[in-house]
Amino acid sequence: MEKSSQRIEVQQIIPSSGSRPIDQGHVYVRAQQGRWQRWRQRLGWTLMLLFLAGPWLRWNGRQAIWLDLEQQRFHLFGTTIWPQDLTLLALLLMVAAFALFFVTAFLGRVWCGTLCPQTVWTFWFIWVEERFEGSANQRRRLDQAPWTPAKIARKGGKHLSWLLIALLSGFTFIAYFVPATELATGLLGFSAGPWPSFWVLFFGLCTYLNAGWMRAIMCTHMCPYSRFQSAMFDQNTLTVAYDAKRGESRGPRARKADPKQLGLGDCIDCNLCVQVCPTGIDIRDGLQYECISCGACIDACDQTMNGMGYAPGLIRYASERELAGGETRLLRPRLLGYGLMMSLMLGLLAYAALSRTPLALDVLRDRNQLYREAAEGLVENSYTLKLANKTQQPRQYQLRVEGADGLHWLGEQEIAVPAGENLSLPVSLSADPYLLPGSMQTVTFVASDGEAEVRTESRFFSGGR
Numbered sequence: 001m002e003k004s005s006q007r008i009e010v011q012q013i014i015p016s017s018g019s020r021p022i023d024q025g026h027v028y029v030r031a032q033q034g035r036w037q038r039w040r041q042r043l044g045w046t047l048m049l050l051f052l053a054g055p056w057l058r059w060n061g062r063q064a065i066w067l068d069l070e071q072q073r074f075h076l077f078g079t080t081i082w083p084q085d086l087t088l089l090a091l092l093l094m095v096a097a098f099a100l101f102f103v104t105a106f107l108g109r110v111w112c113g114t115l116c117p118q119t120v121w122t123f124w125f126i127w128v129e130e131r132f133e134g135s136a137n138q139r140r141r142l143d144q145a146p147w148t149p150a151k152i153a154r155k156g157g158k159h160l161s162w163l164l165i166a167l168l169s170g171f172t173f174i175a176y177f178v179p180a181t182e183l184a185t186g187l188l189g190f191s192a193g194p195w196p197s198f199w200v201l202f203f204g205l206c207t208y209l210n211a212g213w214m215r216a217i218m219c220t221h222m223c224p225y226s227r228f229q230s231a232m233f234d235q236n237t238l239t240v241a242y243d244a245k246r247g248e249s250r251g252p253r254a255r256k257a258d259p260k261q262l263g264l265g266d267c268i269d270c271n272l273c274v275q276v277c278p279t280g281i282d283i284r285d286g287l288q289y290e291c292i293s294c295g296a297c298i299d300a301c302d303q304t305m306n307g308m309g310y311a312p313g314l315i316r317y318a319s320e321r322e323l324a325g326g327e328t329r330l331l332r333p334r335l336l337g338y339g340l341m342m343s344l345m346l347g348l349l350a351y352a353a354l355s356r357t358p359l360a361l362d363v364l365r366d367r368n369q370l371y372r373e374a375a376e377g378l379v380e381n382s383y384t385l386k387l388a389n390k391t392q393q394p395r396q397y398q399l400r401v402e403g404a405d406g407l408h409w410l411g412e413q414e415i416a417v418p419a420g421e422n423l424s425l426p427v428s429l430s431a432d433p434y435l436l437p438g439s440m441q442t443v444t445f446v447a448s449d450g451e452a453e454v455r456t457e458s459r460f461f462s463g464g465r
Contacts, residue, residue, distance in 0.1 A: 026143070027216060027280040028136040029126055030272070034299020040113065044120040052168070055175035060392045060419070067177050073420065080390050080420045084360055091349040098342035104232045105335050107317070108239035112225070113294030118218050121169070121211035122278065125162055132158040136275065162212045163204075170204030216279040220290045227289065232338075235320040236329045240293050242273075242284045242315050243323060250284075255308055266310050273297035273315060283315060293317075359397070360388035360422075361447045361454040370461040379462045380410070380430045387415065387447060388422035395419075395449045399427075403443040404460060406435040433462040 057064035059077045066075040074081040081088060103111060113119060132154050133139045145151060175183050178196050186192030187200065210218050219226055233239070247267035253259060259266065267284070274282045276296040281288050283297050295317075302312040319328040366382035374380045389395050399413045411427035429443070441460040446453060 027278065028140050028275075029278050030136040030275040030300075031130060032272075032276040032296045032300050032303075034295075034302060036295030036299050040294060041123075043114055044123060047115070048120060048124065052172050055172060055180035062392070062420075063179050063181075065176060066179065069177055075392075075420065078392050080392065082360065082388060082390060084388075085356060085390075088349065088352055088356070091345055091352060095342060095345045095349055098338055098345055101232055102335065102338040102342050104229060105234065105237055105338055106330075107293070108233065108237055109226075109229055109291065109293040112219065112223075112292035116292075118210060118223070119278075119292060119294065121207060122215050124165065125211040125215075126278075128161050128165070129158055132161070159212075162208055166208035166212075167200070167204040169207045170200045170202070173203050174200050216290070219292055220279055226292075230289065232334075234332070234334055235324075236332055236335075238317045238319055238328065239287060240283060240291055240295065240298060240315065241287065241318045241320075241323055242267075243313070243318070244284070245323070245325075247284070247314050266305065266308075266314050268304065268308060270304055272300040272304055276300045287320075356390075357452055357454055358389070358391045359395070359447060359449070359452050359454045360386075360390065361445065361456045362386040363445050363456045363458045365458060371463060374430060377432065377434075378408075378430045379433050380428050381460050382426065382428045383445075383458065385425045385427060385445065385447075386422060387417055387425065389417040389419060392419050397447045397449050399425075400446050401429060401443050402446060403457075404431070404436065404441040406431045407443065407460065429460055431460070431462065436462050439463055 054065050055063060059075075062075060064075075064077050068075065072083050100111060129139065133142050142151060142154065171183065171187070174196060183192065183196055183200075186196065214222075247265040249264055250267035250269040251262070251264045252268055252270075253262055253264060271282075273284065274280070274297075276299075277283070278294060278296065279290040279292060281290045283291065298315050298317070301315040305312045305314055322328045362385070364384040364386065366384075371379045371381050385399065387397060394416060396414065396416050399409075399415065401407055401409060408430045409427065410430060412425060415423065415425055417423050439462055441462070443458055443460045445456050445458060448454070
C-alpha cells in the first residue's frame, strides 16, 4: 500500500496553556459566526424541524412515519415494512455504515460536527443558554457570582427551557412509535399508559442531561465513534488542521507590524480557536480525537486573519499530505473501496426494494393429523392460509391451488384484506387417493389480485393406496 494511504494516528495531547481541557472545568463555548457555522446552523435547524414535524405528517389517513412495534410493522408513507422485509432494513443499515466510512475517510468527523443529534441538540441548548445568561465571559462571571434573585431567575429560566425542549424531544421520539395524536391526547389528559409516559420522561431526561450537562463528555468519553475513527483516516483525509509551517512561531503583534521582521508566523496567539471549540481543545496542538470537525475554529481564525490583513486558511480543512507540502489525493484505494461497497449495498437495497412483493402468503398445515378420510373414500388435508396486505390500500385476492390433478378446494377462494393488515383463512383440499400417483404430492397455493401474485409450496398427503 502507498505511504499516502497509510493510517495516521490520533495524537494524545498534553494541552498547552491556551487549552481548556474539559476534565479541568466547564467549557464556556464562545459564539462564533462564519460560513461553516452558517452551514452547520442551517443544516441543524432543518434536520431539527424535520424531526419535530415527522410524527405529524399524514398519508392516506394514517401517520406517515409510524414504527409500530406492537404489530411488528413499519409504516413509511405509502410503504409498510413487515418482519419478512427485514432484509431491507439490514441493507439500509449497511448502506448507512459504508456511507459513514466513506465520508469519514474523505472529510474526517464531519458527521459529528454537523449531523450528529448530540451536536445538534448541544448547540441548541447553548443557544438557549446564551439567551438567558449572555456571552461566554458573562456566563463565566455569572457562575462565579453569589446567588441572587437575578441569578436564580436566569438559571431557572435556562433550565426550565432546557427541560421543555427535552420533553418535546422525548415526546417527538416516542411519537414515531406511538401515534402522535394518541400520545398527545393521553399525556395532556393524564390517561396515557405507564410505558409511553415512562419512555417520554426517560428520553426527555437523557436529552436534558446529554445536551445540557454532559455535552462534550458524550463526544470524548462515551461515544465509541471518537475512539475508532482514526482507523478510517489516512494522510489524504481532510480534517480540521492548523498549518504550523505558516503559523509558527506564534505571538501577539501590532496589526501593521511585519511578522517576518519579528520572527513570527501568522498566528497571533489570540486563542479564539480554543474559546469557540465545543470540546475545549487547542487545534494548534495537532489532530486530536476530541475534535468533532464543526469548523468553529476555522471561522474564528479566518475572522482574525481578515482583521490582521492576512490570508485566511491558517486553520482549514486540509490533509496531512497537504500540510507536509504535498497534494491531497482524492482517488485512493481506501476511499474507492468504501465507495464501491456503499454502491454495491445501495444496488442490493434498490433491487430488494423493487423486487419486494406487496403480498405475503404463508401456508400452515394442520399439525394434529396428516390427513383424514372423508365420505365417498376421499381424503382431506387442512391448511391455514395467512395473507398479509403490505400496501396502503384494501385488496381483493383470488386463491387457487396447483400441482396435482383431481384436487378440490373446500372453502373461500376470494378474500378481502384491509390495507396494511393480515388475515387467516382456514381451507381444505380433498382428492380421491386412487387418482394420485403417490402418498405425498407437492402443491402450490397461489394468491393474486391482478397486479401481484405470490406462490407458496406445501404438501398434500393421501396415505397411499
